[in-house]
Amino acid sequence: MMYNNKYDIIIIGGSYSGLSAAMSLGRSLRHVLVIDSGLPCNRQTPHSHNFITHDGEKPAVISAKAKTQVEFYETVSFYNGLAISAIKTESGFEIETQSGKIFTSKKLLFATGIKDLLPDIPGFAECWGISVLHCPYCHGYEVKKEKTAIVANGDMGFEFSKMISNWTKDLKLINNGKSTLTAEQTQILKTHKVEIIEDEIESLEHQNGNVQQIIFKNQTKIAVKAIYFKAPFEQHCPLPKSLGCELTENGLLKVDAFQKTTIPGVFASGDCHIQARSVAMAVSSGSFAGAMINKEIIDEEFV
Numbered sequence: 001m002m003y004n005n006k007y008d009i010i011i012i013g014g015s016y017s018g019l020s021a022a023m024s025l026g027r028s029l030r031h032v033l034v035i036d037s038g039l040p041c042n043r044q045t046p047h048s049h050n051f052i053t054h055d056g057e058k059p060a061v062i063s064a065k066a067k068t069q070v071e072f073y074e075t076v077s078f079y080n081g082l083a084i085s086a087i088k089t090e091s092g093f094e095i096e097t098q099s100g101k102i103f104t105s106k107k108l109l110f111a112t113g114i115k116d117l118l119p120d121i122p123g124f125a126e127c128w129g130i131s132v133l134h135c136p137y138c139h140g141y142e143v144k145k146e147k148t149a150i151v152a153n154g155d156m157g158f159e160f161s162k163m164i165s166n167w168t169k170d171l172k173l174i175n176n177g178k179s180t181l182t183a184e185q186t187q188i189l190k191t192h193k194v195e196i197i198e199d200e201i202e203s204l205e206h207q208n209g210n211v212q213q214i215i216f217k218n219q220t221k222i223a224v225k226a227i228y229f230k231a232p233f234e235q236h237c238p239l240p241k242s243l244g245c246e247l248t249e250n251g252l253l254k255v256d257a258f259q260k261t262t263i264p265g266v267f268a269s270g271d272c273h274i275q276a277r278s279v280a281m282a283v284s285s286g287s288f289a290g291a292m293i294n295k296e297i298i299d300e301e302f303v
C-alpha cells in the first residue's frame with residue numbers, strides 16, 4: 001500500500017459531472033485525482049440529446065472529448081478503478097481502491113451518479129435507453145407521434161401521461177397491475193384518449209433493444225415503438241453514506257447552495273444529487289462544485 005499520493009481534491013466519478021469539476025479545478029491550479037470505474041448511467045443509449053454542441057452524439061464520445069480537454073491540465077491525474085472505501089482523517093480524506101491503492105486529499109467530491117433499478121421483465125434491460133426511455137426531453141423528439149406506452153401507476157402514471165401527451169397522442173398507460181389512479185385521473189385520461197391497461201407485462205419483444213411488442217401475462221400483445229419508464233434508483237456509490245452524508249427523502253445526496261454535503265469537506269455534483277438528470281445539469285453542477293471547492297481551500301489558506 002502507498003500513502004504518498006497526496007492531492008488537493010479527489011473526485012470520485014469521472015463522467016460528465018466529475019470531468020466538468022476537474023476542469024474547473026485544473027484551471028485553478030489544483031492537484032486533482034479523478035477516480036472512475038467507467039460505468040455511466042447512459043452507457044446503453046446510442047445517442048445523447050439536448051446538450052447543446054453535442055446534440056445526437058454518442059454518450060462515450062462526449063465524455064472522451066471532455067476527458068481529452070481535461071487531460072490538458074497537468075495538475076489533473078486519472079485513475080481507472082473502483083473506490084471502495086473513504087475515511088475521514090485529521091487532514092482530509094483517505095480513499096482506497098479495489099486494487100488496494102491508497103490516495104489522500106484535503107477535499108472530496110462525489111460525482112458518482114445513480115443506478116437505475118430495472119424490473120425483472122425479460123427484454124426490459126436490453127431496451128433501456130434505446131426504446132425504453134426515462135425522459136422525453138432527452139429522447140421524446142425521436143419518437144414523436146409514435147405508438148407509445150408508459151409503464152407507471154397512480155399519480156406518477158397520471159403526471160407522466162400528461163407530460164408525454166405533448167409528444168404523442170397515441171398513448172397507452174400500462175399500470176402493470178391493478179390501477180391506483182383516482183376516479184378523476186381516470187376520467188381525465190379517458191377524455192384525452194389515453195388507454196389504461198391493468199394487465200401485467202410478461203416480456204418485451206425487441207430487436208437489438210428496439211421494442212416491437214409488449215407481451216402480457218394473459219398472452220395479449222400490443223405493438224409500440226417506445227416505452228417510458230421512471231426507474232427507481234439507488235446511489236451508484238455507497239461511500240457518501242459510509243462517510244455519514246445525509247440523503248434526501250428521494251434518495252439523493254443532500255447538498256447546500258455551494259454543492260456541500262452535510263459532511264464538512266465533502267461535496268457532490270451531478271445525478272447523485274440532482275432530481276432532473278441530464279448531461280447539461282451534470283456538467284453545470286460539476287463546474288460549480290469545482291469552483292466552490294477551490295474557494296473553500298482559498299478561504300482556509302488565505303488567513
Ligand SMILES: Cc1cc2nc3c(=O)[nH]c(=O)nc-3n(C[C@H](O)[C@H](O)[C@H](O)COP(=O)(O)OP(=O)(O)OC[C@H]3O[C@@H](n4cnc5c(N)ncnc54)[C@H](O)[C@@H]3O)c2cc1C
Nearest residue numbers: 013015017037038039041042049083113129270271278279
Ligand atoms: C438510459 C439513459 C439515457 C439518457 N439519455 C440522456 C440524453 O439523451 N441527454 C441527456 O442530457 N441526459 C441523458 N441521460 C441523463 C444523463 O446520462 C445523466 O444525467 C448523466 O450521465 C449524469 O452524469 P454524472 O456524471 O452525474 O453521472 P454518470 O454519468 O452516471 O457517471 C457516474 C460515474 O461515476 C462512476 N462511479 C460510481 N461509483 C464509483 C466508485 N465507487 N469509484 C469510481 N467510480 C465510480 C461511474 O462508473 C460513472 O462513470 C440519460 C440517462 C439514462 C439513464
